[in-house]
Amino acid sequence: MKPRPSPDRQIQALFPFALGSILVLGGVRLVLDNLRSRHGNVNGIFDRRMGPRMFVPEGDRIKDECNVFEGRWIWDNVSYPLYREESCPYLVKQVTCLKNGRPDSYYQNWRWQPSGCNLPRFHPLMMLEMLRGKRIMFVGDSLQRAQFDSLVCLLQSAIPQGRKSLKRIPPRKIFKIEDYDISIEYYWAPFIVESISDNATNHTVRKRMVRLDSVASHTKYWNGVDVLVFESYVWWMYKPVINASYGTPFIVREYNVTTAYRLALETWANWLEANINPQTQKVFFMSMSPTHLWSWEWKPGSNENCFSESHPIEGPYWGTGSNLEIMGILHDVLKGLKINVTLLNITQLSEYRKDAHTSVFTERKGKLLTKEQKADPKRFADCIHWCLPGVPDAWNEILYAYLLKDYQNK
Ligand SMILES: *[C@@H]1O[C@H](CO)[C@@H](O)[C@H](O)[C@H]1NC(C)=O
Ligand SMILES: *[C@@H]1O[C@H](CO)[C@@H](O)[C@H](O)[C@H]1NC(C)=O
Ligand SMILES: *[C@@H]1O[C@H](CO)[C@@H](O)[C@H](O)[C@H]1NC(C)=O
Ligand SMILES: *[C@@H]1O[C@H](CO)[C@@H](O)[C@H](O)[C@H]1NC(C)=O
Ligand SMILES: *[C@@H]1O[C@H](CO)[C@@H](O)[C@H](O)[C@H]1NC(C)=O
Ligand SMILES: *[C@@H]1O[C@H](CO)[C@@H](O)[C@H](O)[C@H]1NC(C)=O
Ligand SMILES: *[C@@H]1O[C@H](CO)[C@@H](O)[C@H](O)[C@H]1NC(C)=O
Numbered sequence: 001m002k003p004r005p006s007p008d009r010q011i012q013a014l015f016p017f018a019l020g021s022i023l024v025l026g027g028v029r030l031v032l033d034n035l036r037s038r039h040g041n042v043n044g045i046f047d048r049r050m051g052p053r054m055f056v057p058e059g060d061r062i063k064d065e066c067n068v069f070e071g072r073w074i075w076d077n078v079s080y081p082l083y084r085e086e087s088c089p090y091l092v093k094q095v096t097c098l099k100n101g102r103p104d105s106y107y108q109n110w111r112w113q114p115s116g117c118n119l120p121r122f123h124p125l126m127m128l129e130m131l132r133g134k135r136i137m138f139v140g141d142s143l144q145r146a147q148f149d150s151l152v153c154l155l156q157s158a159i160p161q162g163r164k165s166l167k168r169i170p171p172r173k174i175f176k177i178e179d180y181d182i183s184i185e186y187y188w189a190p191f192i193v194e195s196i197s198d199n200a201t202n203h204t205v206r207k208r209m210v211r212l213d214s215v216a217s218h219t220k221y222w223n224g225v226d227v228l229v230f231e232s233y234v235w236w237m238y239k240p241v242i243n244a245s246y247g248t249p250f251i252v253r254e255y256n257v258t259t260a261y262r263l264a265l266e267t268w269a270n271w272l273e274a275n276i277n278p279q280t281q282k283v284f285f286m287s288m289s290p291t292h293l294w295s296w297e298w299k300p301g302s303n304e305n306c307f308s309e310s311h312p313i314e315g316p317y318w319g320t321g322s323n324l325e326i327m328g329i330l331h332d333v334l335k336g337l338k339i340n341v342t343l344l345n346i347t348q349l350s351e352y353r354k355d356a357h358t359s360v361f362t363e364r365k366g367k368l369l370t371k372e373q374k375a376d377p378k379r380f381a382d383c384i385h386w387c388l389p390g391v392p393d394a395w396n397e398i399l400y401a402y403l404l405k406d407y408q409n410k
Contacts, residue, residue: 066117068398069345073312073352077109081389082122082397088153088388090166090175093363095146097387100361100368104310107356107387112349112394120404122397124158128180130407131227135183139222140231141190143289143392146385147229148173148186150392151399155184171200172221185225189218190235193264197235208235209252210244212263215271223275229344229399230268231286233326234384236261258325265333273338282406283341284399287330290347291321292354292383307377309355322347342402346395356391357383 085091085098098105112119138148152175156164159177166175171188188200194211197203198218215222222228236242241254246263255263276283292298292306297320298313327347334341359381360374373380386392 063117066114068114068117068119068401069348070116071112071114071349072315073110073349074113075109076111079121080111081108082393083153083157083389085389088156090152090156091149091388093368094385095149095358095362095388095390097358097361100358100363101374102359102361102387106310107353108389110312110353112397119397119401122154122400124155126404127155127400128158128177128182130403131180131182131184133181134226135185135224136227136229137185137187137222137225138229138231139187139189139192139218140286141188141233141235142385143234144229144231144286145173145186145188146388146392147231147286147395148175148184150388150390151184151396153388154393154396171198187218187221190232191264192218192230192232192268194218195235208238208242210242210260210264212244212246212255212260213267215268219271219275222271224281226280227282227284227403228276229284229286231289232264233288234291236326237321237323258329261326262329262333265329269333269337272341276339278339282403283339284402285330285334285341285343286395287327287343287345287347288322289384289386290319290351292319292357293321294319295354298354304378305381306354306357306383307359307381309359311355312352313354315352317351318348319351322351344395344398344402346398349394350391353386353391356386357381358385358387359383361387 085096093100097107136151138144138151152166155177156175159179163178164176166173168174173186175184176182177184188198190197190203191210192215194214194217196207196209197205236257240257242257242260243252244255244260244263245252246255272283292309295302295304295306295309298317330343334343360369360377362369362382362385364373364380364382369380
């Protein structure tokens with residue numbers, strides 16, 4: 001019998017990995033190799049003058065009754081990856097697994113196939129049309145930043161040199177596309193509510209304190225954004241309790257993480273209800289991104305992690321790192337909202353992808369792992385973050401499908 005950690009130990013175990021590898025914005029360096037895109041340049045395929053509605057076949061949209069989060073990964077080395085690691089100059093070292101020495105690239109060749117329908121194929125020009133004149137912002141931690149990075153890479157090859165720019169203005173990263181007047185942004189807020197970890201370039205990691213009753217310092221950045229995509233999970237899961245304050249007088253005490261998470265989401269929900277105009281703004285929430293820290297969960301009897309995994313899990317599978325109580329709180333809070341927030345429930349589909357984490361082919365505190373560290377995957381493999389191209393691209397394909405459905409219904 002392999003020892004199973006107690007739930008408490010699991011919550012604690014989640015974080016030390018994240019700790020070393022959650023990349024501070026300040027450490028993000030742009031890899032400025034100007035390799036031309038060899039893939040995904042669709043300018044030649046679609047004629048802009050045709051108008052956006054002609055880009056996408058009528059049948060190519062998700063049906064209301066289809067649950068796109070239920071399905072399986074299908075091997076597809078013809079259409080995937082949607083862009084190449086070396087052709088996206090905006091990828092950060094943390095996620096360029098091939099460049100960092102990963103021997104196989106199988107993880108790039110899987111397509112998410114819902115059981116009840118097909119996802120529309122991601123067309124960069126269609127996405128640009130839908131976002132024309134708009135701001136889209138991803139709010140959350142480093143996992144959310146990967147989704148931002150993914151979207152930038154999915155789109156950038158369709159935009160000529162000199163007509164796009166990426167700027168780091170902590171706590172934001174901003175990708176601008178001039179010809180379409182689009183701003184794609186990332187905003188660092190690992191707890192969504194205020195916390196002492198909010199400095200994007202220099203945050204406390206072990207010591208954490210959350211203000212459960214306030215989002216005030218963030219909202220000047222969120223106000224008026226056309227599409228907001230929120231996410232927050234792994235930073236909460238350090239210990240079963242977390243130091244936090246709520247209301248007046250200002251008193252810091254330990255809260256159960258689940259209690260704290262609910263209060264934080266309610267604070268966020270109140271802000272949404274008072275400030276979002278559902279006619280003009282859209283709000284999404286990403287469910288938790290799963291981790292693959294304990295191989296005995298999918299391979300009984302083993303005692304490793306995601307390191308050296310090269311294939312997805314064939315379902316059914318749900319890891320204990322994806323806390324169902326937190327999921328339930330998310331469900332309750334979203335259900336109670338007076339405005340529509342679309343939950344993109346990507347946890348299950350990502351659960352299958354034990355093969356797609358950065359593992360030892362990444363960096364820690366701004367430096368690539370050394371040979372010695374790479375040789376010690378038990379200590380150094382990062383089984384929280386994902387390689388790009390990879391799983392976060394699928395999250396964006398789903399986000400695209402939802403935006404498209406809405407756009408075509410107008
Ligand atoms: C794609 O996958 C198939 C099946 O595994 C394989 O036979 C083929 O060589 C692969 N093609 C490329 C270009 O990797
Ligand atoms: C980061 O912040 C801590 C305290 O908040 C401070 O002691 C430290 O000098 C800062 N580091 C940098 C690089 O500014
Ligand atoms: C965040 O930390 C950096 C480095 O310590 C500091 O220069 C910067 O002013 C801080 N930002 C904010 C908003 O406090
Ligand atoms: C909360 O803060 C107190 C005082 O700084 C500290 O002793 C305690 O370990 C903290 N609790 C957690 C869960 O970090
Ligand atoms: C915290 O959680 C534990 C175990 O789930 C429970 O026994 C306790 O009552 C909770 N405390 C609070 C303040 O909710
Ligand atoms: C997300 O999907 C999982 C199963 O795939 C389900 O258990 C969970 O309840 C869903 N979450 C919400 C908030 O609906
Ligand atoms: C929320 O979305 C549903 C389905 O798209 C729609 O029927 C409902 O009217 C919307 N509610 C609000 C408050 O916009």
